[in-house]
Amino acid sequence: MPRLLLFIPLVLFIILAGFLWKGLSIDPRELPSALLNKPFPEFSLAALQQPERILTKQDFMGQPVLVNVWATWCPSCRQEHAQLLTIAQTNSIPVIGLNYKDDRSAAMVWLQQLGNPYQFNIFDEAGMLGLDLGVYGAPETYLLDAQGIIRYRHVGVITEQVWQDLQNMIKGWGSVNE
Amino acid sequence: MIPEIGEFALIIALLLSVVLAVVPMYGATTANEMWMSYARPLAMGQFLFVIVSFICLGYAFAQDDFSVVYVAQHSNSQMPIQFKLSAIWGGHEGSLLLWALILCGWTFAVSRFSKALPLDMLARVLSVMGIIATGFISFLLITSSPFERYLPRFPADGADLNPLLQDFGLIVHPPMLYMGYVGFSVAFAFAIAALLSGRMDAAWARWSRPWTNVAWAFLGLGITLGSWWAYYELGWGGWWFWDPVENASLMPWLVGTALVHSLAVTEKRGVFKSWTLLLAIFAFSLSLLGTFLVRSGVLTSVHAFASDPERGFFILMLLAITMGGSLTLYAFKAPSVKSESSFSWLSREVLLLVNNVFLTVMAVTVLLGTLYPLLIDALGQGKISVGPPYFNAVFVPIMGTMAIAMGVSVAVRWRETSTETVLKTLWLPAVISLLMGLIFPFVYGSGFDMRVFLGISVSLWIISTVVSEFIGKFRNAQTLSSRLSQLSMSYYGMMLAHIGVAVTAIGITLVSTYSEERDMRMAKGDSVELAGYQFTFQGTQVVKGANYMADQATIEVTEDGQSVVTLHPEKRRYNVKRNMMTEADIDAGLFRDLYVALGEPLNEGEAWAVRVHYKPYVRWLWLGGILMALGGLLTAADKRYRKSSRKQESVHA
Numbered sequence: 035m036p037r038l039l040l041f042i043p044l045v046l047f048i049i050l051a052g053f054l055w056k057g058l059s060i061d062p063r064e065l066p067s068a069l070l071n072k073p074f075p076e077f078s079l080a081a082l083q084q085p086e087r088i089l090t091k092q093d094f095m096g097q098p099v100l101v102n103v104w105a106t107w108c109p110s111c112r113q114e115h116a117q118l119l120t121i122a123q124t125n126s127i128p129v130i131g132l133n134y135k136d137d138r139s140a141a142m143v144w145l146q147q148l149g150n151p152y153q154f155n156i157f158d159e160a161g162m163l164g165l166d167l168g169v170y171g172a173p174e175t176y177l178l179d180a181q182g183i184i185r186y187r188h189v190g191v192i193t194e195q196v197w198q199d200l201q202n203m204i205k206g207w208g209s210v211n212e
Numbered sequence: 213m214i215p216e217i218g219e220f221a222l223i224i225a226l227l228l229s230v231v232l233a234v235v236p237m238y239g240a241t242t243a244n245e246m247w248m249s250y251a252r253p254l255a256m257g258q259f260l261f262v263i264v265s266f267i268c269l270g271y272a273f274a275q276d277d278f279s280v281v282y283v284a285q286h287s288n289s290q291m292p293i294q295f296k297l298s299a300i301w302g303g304h305e306g307s308l309l310l311w312a313l314i315l316c317g318w319t320f321a322v323s324r325f326s327k328a329l330p331l332d333m334l335a336r337v338l339s340v341m342g343i344i345a346t347g348f349i350s351f352l353l354i355t356s357s358p359f360e361r362y363l364p365r366f367p368a369d370g371a372d373l374n375p376l377l378q379d380f381g382l383i384v385h386p387p388m389l390y391m392g393y394v395g396f397s398v399a400f401a402f403a404i405a406a407l408l409s410g411r412m413d414a415a416w417a418r419w420s421r422p423w424t425n426v427a428w429a430f431l432g433l434g435i436t437l438g439s440w441w442a443y444y445e446l447g448w449g450g451w452w453f454w455d456p457v458e459n460a461s462l463m464p465w466l467v468g469t470a471l472v473h474s475l476a477v478t479e480k481r482g483v484f485k486s487w488t489l490l491l492a493i494f495a496f497s498l499s500l501l502g503t504f505l506v507r508s509g510v511l512t513s514v515h516a517f518a519s520d521p522e523r524g525f526f527i528l529m530l531l532a533i534t535m536g537g538s539l540t541l542y543a544f545k546a547p548s549v550k551s552e553s554s555f556s557w558l559s560r561e562v563l564l565l566v567n568n569v570f571l572t573v574m575a576v577t578v579l580l581g582t583l584y585p586l587l588i589d590a591l592g593q594g595k596i597s598v599g600p601p602y603f604n605a606v607f608v609p610i611m612g613t614m615a616i617a618m619g620v621s622v623a624v625r626w627r628e629t630s631t632e633t634v635l636k637t638l639w640l641p642a643v644i645s646l647l648m649g650l651i652f653p654f655v656y657g658s659g660f661d662m663r664v665f666l667g668i669s670v671s672l673w674i675i676s677t678v679v680s681e682f683i684g685k686f687r688n689a690q691t692l693s694s695r696l697s698q699l700s701m702s703y704y705g706m707m708l709a710h711i712g713v714a715v716t717a718i719g720i721t722l723v724s725t726y727s728e729e730r731d732m733r734m735a736k737g738d739s740v741e742l743a744g745y746q747f748t749f750q751g752t753q754v755v756k757g758a759n760y761m762a763d764q765a766t767i768e769v770t771e772d773g774q775s776v777v778t779l780h781p782e783k784r785r786y787n788v789k790r791n792m793m794t795e796a797d798i799d800a801g802l803f804r805d806l807y808v809a810l811g812e813p814l815n816e817g818e819a820w821a822v823r824v825h826y827k828p829y830v831r832w833l834w835l836g837g838i839l840m841a842l843g844g845l846l847t848a849a850d851k852r853y854r855k856s857s858r859k860q861e862s863v864h865a
Contacts, residue, residue, distance in 0.1 A: 043542065047539055053586065057508075057586045
């Protein structure tokens with residue numbers, strides 16, 4: 035009997051390990067977007083490169099798009115820029131930029147130097163659209179379907195892996211629609 | 213080229229640790245002396261190559277080699293050199309390399325300073341440490357190499373280190389803490405070696421005691437430094453937050469404290485063997501669990517490293533192998549026989565057992581509080597967080613009760629002590645501490661306060677019992693100096709550590725009762741009074757640091773018209789990430805701190821939100837922590853560990 039008592043720590047540990055294992059698959063930072071499966075908020079803002087052009091939601095409705103929140107003050111945005119250029123080169127989905135709380139001239143220089151993956155850029159200097167969207171910080175990327183409904187929100191850098199996941203998601207819709 | 217050398221050195225270190233994990237262990241099982249004797253040179257080689265790797269990473273930081281991803285993410289060319297170098301452990305990968313470096317350092321130290329250890333024991337201990345090193349170095353190489361490159365396109369400058377980390381605290385806190393965490397691996401390795409060899413005698417306890425005490429001292433020092441850092445750096449004067457990562461360091465410290473005491477009983481009296489073994493396994497396992505919690509991203513914390521489930525999975529596997537393996541071994545091999553040594557209910561053995569039970573209960577309390585959000589989330593019951601009220605409600609009463617037992621324990625001898633003797637030694641300290649505790653709140657504060665009464669009485673109780681016991685030692689002494697030198701280092705260490713507990717307890721009691729703070733909107737010329745001090749805001753000016761710009765305020769402090777000090781709190785804006793940082797300014801003193809922090813500018817810089825704190829006795833918190841650590845180091849320096857082990861050798865020879 036005393037020998038059996040010595041197994042108690044092992045049993046307790048196994049239970050604990052089970053919970054930790056489960057814990058790994060839960061992300062405490064996962065912040066489901068309040069707008070998930072809801073329409074992208076209405077807005078009317080100037081374009082970054084052409085200040086006289088006013089952009090609205092209608093400018094990208096009708097096809098699935100990626101809306102990428104970026105700024106020149108965000109080092110991680112620089113990190114994901116190469117991946118965005120790759121995505122743009124594949125021509126599989128338009129990438130719309132949301133230049134968030136930024137300086138117009140700095141942002142233009144950035145696009146000249148690093149290359150421009152965006153079909154166009156919404157210039158959200160005051161961060162009002164970001165507020166409506168519930169942006170936590172840059173970079174963030176939203177996947178919208180053809181009806182302008184937000185289907186997925188990614189917080190952080192777009193990596194090769196994230197892009198794969200996004201592509202699978204888009205392919206999934208294709209097969210449902212057909 | 214240099215980063216590649218670093219990576220390569222790490223690979224060689226991994227190969228050496230694999231050999232260290234296998235060959236001496238196999239030698240010990242087959243009694244092959246030659247194979248066992250490989251342990252020492254392997255330990256040295258492993259250490260050397262990790263040093264090389266570490267230096268390579270340091271070189272990459274010093275040279276601003278931003279083609280290295282880790283350097284680019286954690287450094288910047290504008291950063292002062294001391295922060296560039298401490299940025300080595302400013303992120304996940306590098307801090308893990310520091311972990312590995314310290315682990316190999318401890319392994320090397322054991323191989324050097326255990327000349328007296330029987331060869332098979334040494335071989336097993338070093339092999340177990342080799343197994344741990346294998347796990348961690350492969351973790352580094354597979355999931356978290358700090359030497360990866362951005363090629364061919366790399367950034368022109370680094371992304372900068374989090375400004376909170378650009379501080380003296382980062383230079384000292386992590387290395388101390390890791391010395392403690394990893395140091396428990398030595399006690400763990402000794403326990404596993406004892407279980408494997410079946411020699412779970414007093415000698416085993418004596419061998420592992422100094423190592424355990426040193427590790428415990430470092431861990432305590434690391435926690436103390438962390439608390440001090442948080443106090444001055446976070447800008448709101450708190451010194452303990454019950455954050456999951458703080459808890460992760462507190463748990464091994466609590467279990468380590470129990471282990472330090474339990475080892476004493478096992479060495480002196482040969483009892484509680486199984487319990488001591490279990491504590492040794494747990495102390496290190498909790499260190500690993502802490503590593504898992506911090507780096508896997510399962511819990512949110514201010515200390516969060518970039519989380520990555522793959523890394524979490526890897527550490528969970530390491531944890532499962534180490535803990536699962538050692539607990540299975542324990543279940544089969546630990547002595548289940550009741551030891552024949554006898555002792556009465558009023559004996560040092562029993563009081564040390566009480567200490568162990570209390571400390572373990574506290575550790576379990578912290579563990580539950582820390583993991584509860586995770587358990588609830590895993591059971592699909594939603595997201596919650598456990599806050600300070602839970603921890604305080606459980607912790608304070610247990611600490612108080614344990615403090616009373618601490619006082620009794622110094623007056624009690626091994627085996628048996630008559631109630632009469634105990635009462636005779638203790639009545640005077642009891643009366644003194646109760647009286648002083650009663651008077652204190654009237655003299656210092658404005659009237660009776662139950663918390664202060666209890667806190668001060670209990671702390672003075674610890675101090676006065678130690679002092680009266682110390683004086684008692686001289687009753688029959690011939691000369692003072694002869695007696696002083698007769699007392700052992702471990703005796704002095706014990707006294708110092710116990711007084712440290714009391715000093716910390718006094719600090720906690722007073723700072724949490726008598727602190728005052730005010731949040732004020734202050735324009736130039738405004739002043740505020742707090743705890744008898746007059747704080748006058750003299751305006752702000754812009755100052756330029758190496759990699760930041762700051763608004764620096766000037767605040768004159770006077771007391772009764774006499775100037776006390778001029779404080780310069782800052783609001784910094786770091787150039788690269790543009791984060792704002794509050795840099796508090798503190799006038800530190802043994803009996804009180806004056807603490808001033810700048811909030812937000814109001815009315816376009818016309819006025820500022822200013823927070824002023826008055827923190828009585830806050831330094832005592834950390835002073836106590838330092839005394840405890842010094843006590844731990846003193847006990848390890850005891851002559852007897854060297855002498856008795858030499859005797860041991862002659863017996864074996």
